[in-house]
Amino acid sequence: MLENRVIAAGVTQQAYIINAITNAKIVTSDEIEVLKDISMSLSDLVRQIRGMANNLNQITKFMNSTGVVPGEAVLKEFYKSTNEFRTECDLIWQSIRSSIVNRQKPKKL
Numbered sequence: 001m002l003e004n005r006v007i008a009a010g011v012t013q014q015a016y017i018i019n020a021i022t023n024a025k026i027v028t029s030d031e032i033e034v035l036k037d038i039s040m041s042l043s044d045l046v047r048q049i050r051g052m053a054n055n056l057n058q059i060t061k062f063m064n065s066t067g068v069v070p071g072e073a074v075l076k077e078f079y080k081s082t083n084e085f086r087t088e089c090d091l092i093w094q095s096i097r098s099s100i101v102n103r104q105k106p107k108k109l
Helices: 001-010 013-021 031-068 072-104
Strands: none
Touching: 001 013, 031 072
């Protein structure tokens, strides 16, 4: 039984016992993988936010320096990419919420 729990947690038996004794939360290797995936997704989102902010900043500088408003096609493309980004953020947020809810449920190791 202990061996199965150690394997499920993905740690050494010694680490498992020390964590159990100190009343620490023992995280399974599956949970760690989920958290790594979420972290990678958030890193990608941060990169996308920076790119979108840069694009918006360039459009704003162009408008301020020339007094010309970008064409409808440019604004529609920016609107489209913003909506795609919002959808992606929603999916990642749902994943984070699901992960939190699943971690709060008592688990038998």
